[in-house]
Amino acid sequence: MTKVIRWGIIGTGNIAHQFARGLQSVSDAELVAVGSRSQASADKFGDEFNVPNRHATYEALASDSSVDAVYIATLHNFHKENALLCLQNHKGVLLEKPFTVNAQEAEEVINFAREQGVFLMEAMWTRYFPAMIKLRDLLAAGAIGDIMLVQADFGFRMGTVLPKHRIFDPDFVGGALLDVGIYPISLASMIFGKQPERISSMAHMGETGVDELSAMIFGYEHNQMAIATTAIQVNTPHEARISGSEGRIHMPDFWHPTELTLFRDDQPPQTFDCPFDGNGYNYEAMEVGKCLREGKLESDIMPLDESLALMQTLDKIRAEWGLKYPME
Ligand SMILES: NC(=O)c1ccc[n+]([C@@H]2O[C@H](COP(=O)([O-])OP(=O)(O)OC[C@H]3O[C@@H](n4cnc5c(N)ncnc54)[C@H](OP(=O)(O)O)[C@@H]3O)[C@@H](O)[C@H]2O)c1
Structure with a gap:
């Protein structure tokens, strides 16, 4: 039986909504948790997408043991710290574009993922259509x-x-x-x-x-x-x-x-x-699922060295x- 990937989302803005809708078209994925800076926003998002675990901090989401992979949907300048937080908690990470603010930050995140042996991929959704x-x-x-x-x-x-x-x-x-x-x-x-x-x-x-x-x-x-x-x-x-x-x-x-x-x-x-099926964000989620099931730490379609370059x-x-x- 195919392992269902249990997703968490950090951030409850525009693209978080799009991704949550995309996940609804992925048969072997489940949205189990959302993390926001406020409980009210996590609850509102949770109600909309029927998400069981609603966290009032990103830290709580990152340490939620029911989560396999986290989609980071915050503003560019928070990508690095949010990615490091999830990687530290051994969650696979799908990180919105642009990957980080600059190459120095990108290098830091990539090095940390490799040190931890945890999956990381840039959410360049276009590549998977x-x-x-x-x-x-x-x-x-x-x-x-x-x-x-x-x-x-x-x-x-x-x-x-x-x-x-x-x-x-x-x-x-x-x-x-x-x-x-x-x-x-x-x-x-x-x-x-x-x-x-x-x-x-x-x-x-x-x-x-x-x-x-x-x-x-x-x-x-x-x-x-x-x-x-x-x-x-x-x-x-x-x-x-x-x-x-x-x-x-x-x-x-x-x-x-x-x-x-x-x-x-x-x-x-x-x-x-x-x-394409769904709203298109399903394809990047499917690529993450495929990589995680195969035990890969990065995607061949969007390799980390290329995200850095x-x-x-x-x-x-x-x-x-x-x-x-x-x-x-
Ligand atoms: N792939 C795509 O097609 C696509 C399309 C649009 C945007 N994006 C990318 O997705 C990221 C988010 O864009 P968005 O349009 O979804 O932005 P948005 O609607 O403004 O949402 C960003 C979220 O970031 C969180 N956040 C954390 N700290 C914040 C702060 N100090 N101020 C405001 N928000 C903060 C908030 O979530 P909480 O309030 O829940 O904490 C907020 O809802 C960007 O990096 C953007 O490049 C990608």
């Missing part, structure tokens, strides 16, 4: 020849500037790059299997001192390139285009994709429909802009 598996298969089979260029964007419009909102507030590591810029950058990393050797970028800093719009060009060995744009005050198409020596692939809504189209030179386009890339980009957060 059926359409992403199809994309990886097509690229590996040489469907577009040698991959030469990745173009992807993730921008959305917040509208009114709310200085105390996590998206704008430097104290909560606001800005587009770490919140949504990570999607196109992580996509390029997945496709090329490496980080850029050269980076050219430009950013517009908004009135609260965080990046509201930016464009980045990455150069890799063998003349490969990626172009990524990201924003929090302009809606962009959310499209990925991967071009190679023999064709290209277009993937609309690449951060939660349902299809992709292959254009091979001199052939009619071929669209692959790849619908991605944070190093984000650090380099921010260094170009002179963007440091108050806690750094």
